[in-house]
Amino acid sequence: MRITIPVARVLAALLAEPDAERYGLDLMAMTDLPSGTLYPVLHRLRAAGWLAAEWEPVDPSTVGRPARRYYRLTPEGVAAARQALAELRALAPDPRPGLGGAEPTGAPAW
């Protein structure tokens, strides 16, 4: 899995709260990535098995809108993301404090 800046941003956002369910719009807001960049990243992460996606269990006719799809890191993804961000941080000459957000409570800084 090649870790690019957009991938790192998404991983950092997801690692902020690994158990939280994140929708596409949430991740766009957290990472400041446009949709055209975010969704290919999400696809790559899912293909690598780092990310799981599920449709929210709602009846569209009841809630009056289509069901949304949310994303969450898989256990394997959490470990891999932490390692990848740690390696990335180690490579950086002057690591910024919140760079990786690898800590469960760390805010995404990318």
Add this chain to the structure above:
Amino acid sequence: MVSRRNHADRGDEVLTRRVATLLLALARRRWPVDLRDDLHREWTAELHVLADRRQRVAMLLFAASLAARRSGVPAADRAPLGRWLLRTALPLLLAPTVCAAVVLAGFVVTDRIVQTMPWRVEWAYDVQLPLASGLVLAVAVGLAILADRLARLGPPGGWAAVVAVMAPLAATVLLIVYALRLDGEFETGMPVLVFWLAALTVVLRGAAALAARGRIRAAWAAGVLGALVVADLTVVLAVLGDVSTGRHTLMPHGDPVDPVSAPLWLFAVWTNSSLGFPRPTDWELFLLTDSVLVLPLFLLAVTPYTLAWVLRAARCRRTGVVGVPALPVR
């Protein structure tokens, strides 16, 4: 004043939603075929959230960004534009011409069959028309099955699919009329053809609306019944036009065909029989087939594929947007 402003806001909202929907349709094609439905469904849901928040600019940016950027998936895994055109636009453009060729081939083949029969078989010429109708119907059903498959790749649902089907059909009919203008027969039949195209468009749109709501059987029933009524009326108008103009040598002024059997004329021409009814008589059948021989078979050839394409496109649109049961992805 307030009402006018609300009306303008509503108009802007509808326009924004339509533009965003169009952009999402473009974005959808940038992804592998097996991912498209789920992604389009997801994007539509997110767009819905933005629409609820009245973030129109965000809606457009969301959709435009998706449409502008590549999926990043290897090119071999994506359907390129050329292949998409080959599978959707080209079949729709060629289908009316193929149908016209099928009708022509039907007459040629059945004529050969009849000619090879022993000369003493008196009923040989009586079965030529039903044979041609059967042959055309068989090919038309085959085209409908093919259309049902190809429509999954085309523009989803509603007016887009109806226009995609009807525009090439209308253009082909006009070309045929133009090509045969010296004959004179098609010029006088032009209003009838315009009526048929317009009425079939309405029937297809109505059937698509039913299919989009998930009422597939009702959509097929309404589509088939509506198309039959439209075809029947078209043939009646064509025959009456022939009578009223008195153009045809075998149809002088004076109503040689009793209109009492008018609803049966389409089926009478297809089967070359009165279907057990006292009218049309054998003489009237002769006049009918002499007046409108090609038109009923062309309607028979064309209608099934138009209906199949539009209904499949409407179903694709439904499953791509709302009303779909929430399914676990992984």
